[in-house]
Amino acid sequence: MAAQVKHADVETGTEIPARVFHVDRANLVMYAGASGDFNPIHWRESFARSVGLPDVIAHGMFTMAQGGRFLTDWAGDPGAVVAYGVRFSAPVVVPDEGGADLEISGVVDEKHDDGTVRVTLTARSGDQKVLTRARATVRLA
């Protein structure tokens, strides 16, 4: 359960550098299978367009999972994440050719005396903010 980042080494305002996560249709097909969410808006373009979407969109939970990966890679262990929540503010549109990029960055915006910190994530795809209120409580070493 060991986090690798030390509580003493971060301050309110410490920034976690941005990373880019690439998403293509194959990722969404794999995620559909692994999660059990087979809604065709995540893999069939004609269906997505028929319900008013611009194209196939990523599962919100796929996007949230990339934020989770960002957090656990930073902290060093999945057990360090005490709480994690997001609001889905815009879909990640995933074209057949080329897919999409998801850029995630973070900032420590609260440091607590109990060994935890609050991290707020920013997640963008294209010019859209795809998550808001994306916050995690992380227990550091």
Place this chain on the structure above:
Amino acid sequence: MALNRDFIGRAFPPSAPYEVSRVKIREFADAIGDANPVYRDPAAAQAAGHPDVVAPPTFPIVVSLANDALADPELGLNYAMVVHGEQSFAYERPVRAGDVVTCTSTVTEIKAIGKNEKLVIETEIRTVDGELICTTHNTIVERGI
């Protein structure tokens, strides 16, 4: 369509026990593109202090999606119009291989937001022995026309 407010506060019976396997955790980690060895290699997980391979933070959604609390026609939910609004997890510990878990869900809120209907479900994920692993809040929005 307005959702049935009688469902506010309604608790649903626990879901059938779900046995978390190493294979399912690895499949999920592969699907999210996360190569962390603690999701696949028992020795790496043990070296990090876990009894067996652990699951990524969003894995509990797999278990809570198996819940059909929203399928009751009396609720009046039109699934074709549903979008995922918010999701949160509060963890006691990571889910790990070998856990046998059940979900107990309660509708905690239904309210109108403009033309849309918002519904919040709280789910406790516990082992069959009663140990709380994780509490989730799933907010769905039924888009109004």
